[in-house]
Amino acid sequence: MANRFVLNTVSYHGKGAIKEIPGEITRRGYKKVFVCSDPDLVKFGVTSKVTDELDAAGIAWSLYSEIKPNPTIKNVQDGVEAFKAAEADCIVTIGGGSSMDTAKAIGIIIENPEFADVRSLEGVAPTKNHAVFTIAVPTTAGTAAEVTINYVITDPEKVRKFVCVDTNDIPEVAVVDPDMMASMPAGLTAATGMDALTHAIEGYTTKGAWELSDMFHFKAIELISKNLRDSVAEAKSGVPASGREGMALGQYIAGMGFSNVGLGIVHSMAHGLSALYDTPHGVACAILLPVGLEYNKSVAGERYRAVGKAMGVMGIDEMNDVEAADATIAAVKQLSADVGIPANLHGILKEEDIQFLAESAFADACRPGNPRDTSVEEIVELYKSQL
16 A cells, blocks of 8 residues: 655745745745634734735735634634635735634645535545635744645534645644744743644554654654643743754654554544543643553553654653553653643533543544544543543
8 A cells, every 4th residue: 555645745944934925926826815814813913924924925815804712613614705806816814723724624625625515524534625825824833734735624504623634734834933933922932832742643653654754753842842832831931042943854854754544543632622622632632642641551661662762752762662652652641841831620521521522522523543443332431531
């Protein structure tokens, strides 16, 4: 069986990278940009860092910012109509996963109108055409949506999130500029950073992992573990440090890997919490990551030594497999605690919702990649362990 790998056509990294955006648009002959961002980024002047570059280059643009933190079917539908009304021919999406996921769905539907029913995109949809040409500019260091073939949409009617996996949705250009992430508050920095770590660790232990994805995930774990604490401290103090740049690169590298090999039950379980309680996705992932690691230890525990090594666990080479796995899980818990993530789901999870959440997690597109085969009943017990 062949292993497939899909990445951006072009990506830019480093401070000032957004200055490359106008050239990427004009060289391709596009005339009108549909800017997809979220209301807070518009309000606090983050979006304007990019639109100022468009203005300076004389490139016309139209803004769409009716996007919720967990974007809904309606957000996508409204965005499709706004794109048509703007008579745009390309997209620049600025934000975290919410903006980028919305933009991906809009771009797919514009070029594949037979999928106008957003629910029809769930899973691996057989779209024929690549999405509208898109440049993705992340403002958080976590989701890596700028380099993945996945996006997640919330269905409020069914109180669930659904994952869409489509090689046609990947943005052709990613612009990863740490200066665009400078406005992240400490809590968001911590949550998105732990989401990135979860991507890297789940991607490293998923059933689909292989040598090429391992290379990316190992380096991502190393970068995130080294830089996340500093990045959070920088967000708290406002004093510039090196953490932001390291996190910007680490989260992108994690995305290069997991997008191509899948994730596991940590993400499956986290999606339900966000859909039902509006729990920040990164917080849910951070709380559940040690739970998933404990659950998968009997099947994937031999891979934990490499994870611990990348995290800088001292003396791990001298430990036996059980000791190395336990030390790695302890390191994950410590990093999460150090950046202010709650230790469990107390105050979030309600016992009466567990059966529904477990069924949703089992049906989630990320669950089949989990290294250990699972069941609804076992997922119920995992949720209960967090009460």
